[in-house]
Amino acid sequence: MISSFLLCPGRGSYAKSELGTLHRLAKESGQEGRALLARLEEARSRLDPDLPSLEELDRAERFRPGLHLQGRNASPLIYACTLLDELVHRHKGELRVVGGNSLGFYSALVVSGALDPFSGLRLISTMARLQERGPKGGQVLWTLLEEDWTWSAERKALLLRLLKDLGRALPKASLRPSIFLGGHIVLAGSEEGIKALLERLPPVKLGKRDFPFRLAFHGPFHNPLLLPVAERALEELADLSFRRPRVSLIDGRGFIWSPLWTDPEKLRLYTLKTQVTETFDFTSTLRVGIREFACDEVYCLRPGSSLRAPLGHVESWLSRGLPFPFTP
Template sequence: MLAVVFPGQGSQYVGMGRALVEGFPEAREVFLLAEEVTGLPLGRLCFEGPEDELTRTENLQPALTAVNLAVWRVLAKKGVSPVFVAGHSLGEFSALCAAGVISLEDTFRLVKLRGELMAQAGETAPGAMYAVIGLARERLEEVLAEVPGQVYLANHNSPEQIVISGEEKAASEAAERARAAGARRVVRLAVSGAFHSPLMKEAAESFTEALWKVPMRRASVPVVLNVTARAETDPERIREALSRQMLSPVRWVESVLFMYHQGVRNFLEAGPKRVLSGLIKRILSGKEVRILQAETPEEMDKALEGLGRFE
C-alpha cells in the first residue's frame, strides 16, 4: 500500500522544479496556470530565485505548491495511485488538490492568500519558532508550562524533533530552558511569524472567510489531516479542519503512524528535497517500509521503478 506525501515550507531551494518543467508538458501546464491565477512569476522564482525573494512567505507558499502539484501531475499520469495522501502544513493543500477536494485554480488562490495572511500576521503579531531536537515531548511540555507568555507546541515532526512557536520573548526563553533541560540542539527557524499557534488567530479568521467560499468535493483518496491525524473524505469536515490548521499543531508523527497502522508500507514524497522522507524514516525506525522521493525526472524514474519492484 502506498501513501503520497507533500512537503511544506522549509523544503524549497532555488532551482526546484526546473528539470521537471523542462521534461514534462503536464508539469509546465501546472506552472502556467499557477502564474495566471496568482499573478506571480513562479517559474522565475523557483528556477532562478533570488533566494531571499523566493523564501518570502507570500511567494514561497504558491511557489512550493506549484512544484508539488507539477510532480503530482506527472506521477498521476504515470499511474501512481495511493491509498492515502497527506501533506505537512502548507503541503496539505497539495494533498487536497491531489485528492480532488479543491480544484487546481482554487488551490493556488488559497495558498496565495494563506501566504499573504501569514506574512501579514508575522508583522502585526511578531513571533518566533524553534526546532527542539532530542528532548521528549512530555519534558518539553513541562518546560513550556513554566514559561510566562504565549509559547506552544507547533509541529510534532519526529520522535526527536518538535517545533515550538510563540511570542518572541516567550519562545526565546522556552528555547533556552529546553537547552538547559537536555535538548541536544535548539535551532531558530527562518520564518516570519509564530505559525501553528493562537498568534495566527486574525490570519486564520480571514482565511476561514475565504475558505467557506471555495467549492470542495468529496476526496477521491482519503486525506490524513494535520489537525486530526486521521483520514477524511467528507468535504465539510475537511473544510472545518482546514479552518483550524493555522492555529493548531501539525501532528505529523501521529499522521505517519496512522498510515502505517492502516497497512501503508510505501511512502512517496512528491516535491523538493527529502525533509519528509527523513522524518518518516525516523518515525518508523526499525519498521520495514520503503521511502521514495520524486522531484526531478531522474528521481521520478527511480521512484516508479521502486514502486514497480514492490508490487
Template sequence: MKKVAFLFPGQGSQEIGMTKAFYEHDEDVKALVDQAEETLQVPIKKLMFEGPAEELTKTEHAQPALLLSSLSALKVLEKEGVHPDMAAGHSLGEYSALVSAKALSPEDGLKLVQTRGRLMEKAYPAGKGSMAAVLGLDESTIQETITEISENGEVVDIANDNCPGQIVISGTKQGIDQAIDKLKENGAKRVLPLNVSGPFHSRLMEPASGELEAELNQVTIQNAIFPVYANVTASPVQDQTEIKNLLIKQLYSPVRFSETISNMLEQDVDAFVEVGNGKVLSGLVRKVKRRVKTFAVQDPDSMKAFLEWYKEDS
C-alpha cells in the first residue's frame, strides 16, 4: 500500500462554498455537518455555504468551519479505506490532524477550536496586533531585524516558517509596520501585511494559554494511533500528555511547517494529501521539495483524482 501523509489547512483557507459538494453528495458528511451545528450552536453550515465572508472570516467561525471541512473530506477518505501513516496540520490544522489520529473526538475538536478562536480574538486588543509575510529573506536576517525592533519596545516574533523564502512575522501593529520598512531595507523581496485580526503565534498570545489549558483539561485526549507532527517541535508525537502540552505552547509559538515537511519526507512518503479546503499547504510542500507528489482533496472531483492514484497497482 502507498505511504501517504495527511496535511490539514489552517486559518486563511476558508472560502464561501467550502464542503458544499461533499454535503450534497454524501449522507455521512451531511449528518456530520448537521450534528456540528448542534455542537457549535451557530449556523456554521450557512456561513460555510453562503457566507457572508466577513462572518466566515471571524476567527471563532473560521476555525470550526475549517476543521469541519477537513473532517468531511476525512470521512469520505476513511470510507474509501484510505488511512495515513502520519499527519500534520498548520496551526488550527493540528487539531484536525489530532482528530484524524483519534487523539480527539470530532465533537471535542470542534468545541476546542471554537473556544480557541474566541480566546485568540480577545487575547490582544482588536486592531493593535498584526502579521506580515516576508518573502525572499533568510531567517537569521529576519530574526536580527525583529530583535532590534523588540529591543526598542515593540513585540515582533517569527510566527510561521512556511517554506524556503516565506516566513511570517507577528506582533504589535507598530512593530510590524516598522519591520516591514526595515526588512525591505535589509533585502526582502516583498513584505505583505496579512488580513488577520490579531498577532497570532507570538508572545502576545500567551495570556490566552491559561484559559486554553483549562479547556483542554475538560476534554479526553487519547494517545494518537499514528504520529502527528507537532507545530512547536516539527517532530512526531503520540503521547496524550505531550499532545496537550504542545497544544498550549502552540498558541504563542512559531509554526515550524517547513521543518515539519522536511522531517516527514525522511519517512519515504509517497504523497502528501491536503485534506480540507484549499491548496495552500500543497503549494508550500512543493517549495520544500519540488518533485514530491501532492493532492488537495476538497470535493468529489479532487477525491476521485486522488483515489485513482491511490488504488492503482495496490
C-alpha cells in the first residue's frame, strides 16, 4: 500500500469553478460521506442558524463572492469538502502524515485525529465569527518567483526593506509576512498598511497572473493584530477536546506533532493563539513533510488546486538542491 502525505487547503480554495464540489464528493465518498455531511449540516444549523446550509451554498446557481467568500460560509464549506475528500482517499493508501495551509491546519487537526469532525466544525465556525468581528485589515499576495521557478533575491531584499520602512512610517499597521507559500508570500496588516503595500510593491507578471493583489474577504490572518481574537478563542473554546493525533501532524512552523508524545494542551495553545498571531510557514510544512517522511505520494485534498503551486515550488527546489527564500 502506498504511503501518503495529505495536504488540506485554506481560504480561497473554493472559487467559482468549485461550485458543486461538495455534492460530487458526497457521491464519491458513498454512504459514509453522505452520513458525515448530514451530521455536519445538523451541527452547522445549531452553530449558525442564520446562515445557509453547506449544500445550499455548494449547489447555488451561480457563484456570488459576497456570499461564498464570506468567512462564516467559505471556511465550513472548504472544511466539509476536505473531510469528504479524505474519506475518498482513505482507501487508496496509508496515511503517514498530514499538514494544511492556514485554515487547512484546522482541517488537518481532524484528518490526523487530534479533533473529531464536529469539534473541528465548531473550531472553524467560531474562528470565522471572531475574525469577522475582530480588528480590520487584510492580506496581499506577492511573489518572489521567476519564470524558471527559482526565486529572486533582489525581490526578497526589496520586500524586507519595504516592510522595514513601512514599519517605521506606520508602526500600528503591523505589516509583516502572514504566510510563506513556496515562491509566493502573503503579507498581512491593517487597512492603512494594506493600502500602502499595494501602492509600493512593484508589479510582477508571472504567466497570466499579475502581482500584487489583495485577497478578497480576507482579514489580517496570522498577525499580532489578531491577539484579541486569539484571547477570545481561548475562552470560548476552552472545552474543545484536543487529543494526540493518530498520525503525525505538521504545523505552520514545520514542527511535527507526533502520536507518541503530543501534549494536547500545547497543541490547543498553538492552534488557538500561536498560529493565529504568528506567520504561518506553509513552505516549512511542505519541506519537512517531504524530507522527513519520504512518502510515496503527496496528495492535495479538495476543494480546488491552490496548493499545487507551492508544492511544485518546494519539490523543485529540493530536487535541484536550491536554497529556500525564508529558512527558519
